[in-house]
Amino acid sequence: MAYFPMFVDMTERECLIVGGGNVAYRKVIVMLDFGAKVTVVAEDICDELRKLTIDDIASEDKKGSYTANKENNQTDPDAANKENNQPDSDAADRITIIKRRFDRKDCDGMEMVIAATDDNALNHEIAEYCKANGIMVNAVDQKADCSFIFPSYIKEKNLVAAFSSGGNSPVLTQYLKGKEQEILTPFLGELNEYMGQIREKVIAQYDTQAERKRVFKEILCAAIDNGRIPEI
Ligand SMILES: C[C@@]1(CC(=O)O)C2=NC(=C\c3[nH]c(c(CCC(=O)O)c3CC(=O)O)Cc3[nH]c(c(CC(=O)O)c3CCC(=O)O)/C=C3\N/C(=C\2)[C@@H](CCC(=O)O)[C@]3(C)CC(=O)O)/[C@H]1CCC(=O)O
Ligand SMILES: NC(=O)c1ccc[n+]([C@@H]2O[C@H](COP(=O)([O-])OP(=O)(O)OC[C@H]3O[C@@H](n4cnc5c(N)ncnc54)[C@H](O)[C@@H]3O)[C@@H](O)[C@H]2O)c1
Structure with missing residues (x-):
């Protein structure tokens, strides 16, 4: 059965x-990018995690996309990308790193847990504990232990596209992400911000939903045709 894409x-x-390895690092970046408060518990903390900066968060979700004939075509996160997709500046303050062995009590009070150690049995045990206690859990690369799985995604400010293969093929979702990157550009991310800013005003100004839809479509199409965000 396909997975429901819940935002x-x-x-x-x-x-x-x-866990504090490469896989944990990837998950930390994602969670910070979406505004969560993150606690990491691990015996060993990798360098990337210890030296994590705001720029890492902005650039990481540009990585890992594939194009049709060229595998491993990782887009180099350039300065423009970082500027356009900068997370809020408090991201680095939302992470706490605790260097020690995991204890079940670490899960208490958590709304989401990601088991990203290199010990499958431990990841399974963490997942079981979380499920029994109503906590959403992801055990990396162990679909059967997950109550949710991670998508491959593109994010330009509040505009997000996410793909899942239901666990069948992460490289297929990365391929889709690569394709979608040609369409979901930083410009559309900016345009979406503009659409959000005018939304209330347009809704208040036009009586019917049909009229509002027409106006929204006209504004959107004009901006796309002109390649420019209108002035507020
Ligand atoms: C999207 C992404 C998010 C993320 O991880 O952040 C993600 N996997 C990514 C990459 C990736 N993962 C793997 C490879 C190697 C190639 C390959 O195996 O295909 C690559 C490619 C690479 O490394 O570049 C290995 C792998 N992954 C899983 C298994 C277990 C299994 O298949 O049984 C194995 C085999 C391990 C082994 O061989 O032993 C399972 C899961 N991986 C998922 C998510 C969930 C399903 C998502 C979906 O529905 O598609 C799910 C079910 C659970 C979860 O982890 O949430 C991220 C791309 C991020 C991006 O770049 O955008
Ligand atoms: N690195 C990859 O790209 C990749 C790709 C596919 C699958 N995986 C799988 O994902 C998992 C994690 O990969 P990784 O590369 O991040 O591993 P890693 O070896 O770099 O990191 C494992 C982390 O788990 C921590 N850990 C282990 N037992 C612990 C405990 N009892 N309490 C606290 N911390 C504990 C370690 O201290 C370490 O920080 C592995 O199962 C691996 O097979 C990794």
Whole structure:
């Protein structure tokens, strides 16, 4: 059965990541990028995690996309990308790193737990504990232990496209992400911000939903045709 793509408000939600390797680092970046409060518990903390900066968060979700004939075509995160997709400046303050062995009590009070250790049995045990206690859990690369799985996604400010293969093929979702990057550009991210800013005003100004839809479409199409965000 396909997985339902639910878009969740993660702002200030408590999220625990168990493990401090490369895979944990990737998950930390994602959670911070979406506004969560992140606690990492691990015996060893990798360098990337210890030296994490705001720029890492802005550039990481540009990576890992594939194009048709060229595998491993990682887009180099350039300065423009970082500027356009800068997360809020408090991201680095939303992470706490605890260097020690995992304890079940670490899960208490958490809304989401990601088991990202290199010990499959431990990841399974963490998942079981979380499920029994009503905590959303992801055990990396262990679909059967997950109550949710991670998508491959593109994010330009509030505009997000996410892909899942239901666990069948992460490289297929990365391929889709690569294709979508040609369409979901930083410009559309900016345009979406503009559409959000005028939304209330347009809704208040036009009586019927049909009229509002027409106006929204006209504004959107004009901006896309002109390649320019209108002035407020
Ligand atoms: C999207 C992404 C998010 C993320 O991880 O952040 C993600 N995997 C990514 C990459 C990736 N993962 C793997 C490869 C190697 C190639 C390959 O195996 O295909 C690559 C490619 C690479 O490394 O570049 C290995 C792998 N992954 C899983 C298994 C277990 C299994 O298949 O049984 C194995 C085999 C391990 C082994 O061989 O032993 C399972 C899961 N991986 C998922 C997500 C969930 C399903 C998502 C979906 O529905 O598509 C799910 C079910 C659970 C979860 O982890 O949430 C991220 C791309 C981010 C991006 O770049 O945008
Ligand atoms: N690195 C990859 O790209 C990749 C790709 C596919 C699958 N995986 C799988 O994902 C998992 C994690 O990969 P990784 O590369 O991040 O591993 P890693 O070896 O770099 O990191 C494992 C982390 O788990 C921590 N850990 C282990 N037992 C612990 C405990 N009891 N308490 C606290 N911390 C504990 C370690 O201290 C370390 O920080 C592995 O199962 C790996 O097979 C990794």
